[in-house]
Amino acid sequence: MHSHTDVLVVGGGVAGLASALALARGGRSVRLVEKAPEFGEVGAGLQLGPNATRILAQWGLLDRVIETGVRPRRIVLKDARTAEELVALDLGTDFLARYGAPYVVAHRSDLHRILLDAVRDLGVELRTASEVVAVDVTADAAITTLLSGEQLHSDIVIGADGLNSQLRSTICADAAVPSGYVAYRGTVPAAADTGAGLDDVIGWIGPNCHLVQYPLRQGELLNQVAVFRSARFDRGELDWGGPDELDQAFQSCCPPVHAALSRLWRDRWWPMSDRPPIDSWSRDRLLLVGDAAHPMLQYLAQGACQAIEDGYELARVLGGKPLDLAAWKQAVTDFEHHRVPRTAKVQTTARWWGDLWHCDGIAADLRNAYLREHDPNTFRYSDWLYADTSRSHR
Numbered sequence: 001m002h003s004h005t006d007v008l009v010v011g012g013g014v015a016g017l018a019s020a021l022a023l024a025r026g027g028r029s030v031r032l033v034e035k036a037p038e039f040g041e042v043g044a045g046l047q048l049g050p051n052a053t054r055i056l057a058q059w060g061l062l063d064r065v066i067e068t069g070v071r072p073r074r075i076v077l078k079d080a081r082t083a084e085e086l087v088a089l090d091l092g093t094d095f096l097a098r099y100g101a102p103y104v105v106a107h108r109s110d111l112h113r114i115l116l117d118a119v120r121d122l123g124v125e126l127r128t129a130s131e132v133v134a135v136d137v138t139a140d141a142a143i144t145t146l147l148s149g150e151q152l153h154s155d156i157v158i159g160a161d162g163l164n165s166q167l168r169s170t171i172c173a174d175a176a177v178p179s180g181y182v183a184y185r186g187t188v189p190a191a192a193d194t195g196a197g198l199d200d201v202i203g204w205i206g207p208n209c210h211l212v213q214y215p216l217r218q219g220e221l222l223n224q225v226a227v228f229r230s231a232r233f234d235r236g237e238l239d240w241g242g243p244d245e246l247d248q249a250f251q252s253c254c255p256p257v258h259a260a261l262s263r264l265w266r267d268r269w270w271p272m273s274d275r276p277p278i279d280s281w282s283r284d285r286l287l288l289v290g291d292a293a294h295p296m297l298q299y300l301a302q303g304a305c306q307a308i309e310d311g312y313e314l315a316r317v318l319g320g321k322p323l324d325l326a327a328w329k330q331a332v333t334d335f336e337h338h339r340v341p342r343t344a345k346v347q348t349t350a351r352w353w354g355d356l357w358h359c360d361g362i363a364a365d366l367r368n369a370y371l372r373e374h375d376p377n378t379f380r381y382s383d384w385l386y387a388d389t390s391r392s393h394r
């Protein structure tokens with residue numbers, strides 16, 4: 001039998017690594033188990049808002065993330081049909097001064113490696129090919145059973161097993177909600193003729209579709225994410241979102257968008273789902289974090305950022321407290337009090353933001369008229385997400 005640890009983290013994505021890191025930094029003994037045969041991230045780029053980069057800075061990791069990534073100049077929304085620039089958020093000096101940390105875009109695999117190295121350096125025990133099938137609780141401990149039959153003992157279990165979390169099903173009987181949208185994502189050499197500005201994050205927004213482009217790896221690569229609503233999904237077909245639907249979905253878009261599509265990776269695609277917010281992510285000694293707790297559509301680019309916030313907040317509420325059941329339950333109450341309303345707002349706003357991006361006809365004309373009038377020097381719409389609201393925003 002393996003030794004007892006303070007914490008067992010289930011899942012080696014950004015959420016699991018962030019929680020493992022934050023708790024190990026607080027002096028806890030941590031073991032992390034991942035079901036895949038190797039640690040890693042699939043996909044291409046990640047945008048990291050200042051709500052996440054502030055935390056990475058506190059953990060001493062931000063410089064490394066910036067070294068491998070890019071600090072974009074602006075976030076720009078363009079009409080995908082006409083190529084008109086509708087609105088921009090300047091990410092320069094005023095943004096940095098307001099939020100105390102930069103906006104950074106990084107390759108997922110780079111962020112993942114930096115977090116993995118950091119947890120390894122802190123002595124976290126890392127195990128791959130270890131699928132968790134059950135978490136049971138006794139008066140003294142949580143007992144986590146792996147597919148192999150092996151049992152791991154810990155004071156608490158952090159469930160970071162993603163959108164299709166098996167551990168969530170022991171807390172809540174809900175299911176992932178397919179959005180009908182599918183994402184294609186990948187990178188191309190930045191020199192490729194894609195029509196993108198290489199120092200901005202650009203969102204080309206169109207009817208039932210959008211394309212996001214931004215630079216990665218110090219500008220060597222261009223990240224591209226194309227997202228569209230599947231007609232097959234709308235017809236109730238089970239097999240939906242394949243590459244045969246891609247070009248048709250973007251047919252009303254302008255030439256730069258078509259140029260980008262011609263260079264898109266088409267060998268893999270991700271049907272997008274989320275779940276509605278729930279009031280509690282905990283059961284006895286088990287607490288969910290990341291997508292297992294609050295899966296969201298990607299339109300605000302916040303899923304990984306919120307997972308990083310989870311790790312930070314978890315370490316804060318636990319402090320140096322002993323992990324007896326009473327202290328743990330109090331810490332979970334504090335954690336959920338802070339995190340549930342915040343992530344619920346991000347989840348619901350992400351859905352709404354997606355609807356706004358994807359509207360058509362008169363709704364799109366009204367949206368564009370509104371966005372054109374947006375004052376580029378106001379932070380009114382980004383403060384709720386990016387400002388250091390710590391304890392005061394609720």
Ligand SMILES: Cc1cc2nc3c(=O)[nH]c(=O)nc-3n(C[C@H](O)[C@H](O)[C@H](O)COP(=O)(O)OP(=O)(O)OC[C@H]3O[C@@H](n4cnc5c(N)ncnc54)[C@H](O)[C@@H]3O)c2cc1C
Pocket residue numbers: 010011012013014015016033034035036045046047048130131132133160161162163165166183185225270289290291292298300301302303304305306307
């Ligand atoms: C197209 C797209 C673009 C996005 N862009 C952004 C962005 O720009 N910025 C941003 O912040 N977020 C973004 N996101 C969201 C972000 O990718 C996710 O929110 C984040 O990666 C979730 O991390 P996680 O660790 O919670 O889950 P996951 O990354 O899914 O990790 C869960 C891990 O748990 C493991 N696991 C599952 N079950 C078990 C088990 N039973 N036992 C052991 N291990 C298990 C899995 O193998 C996996 O490694 C985007 C998402 C998409 C789809």
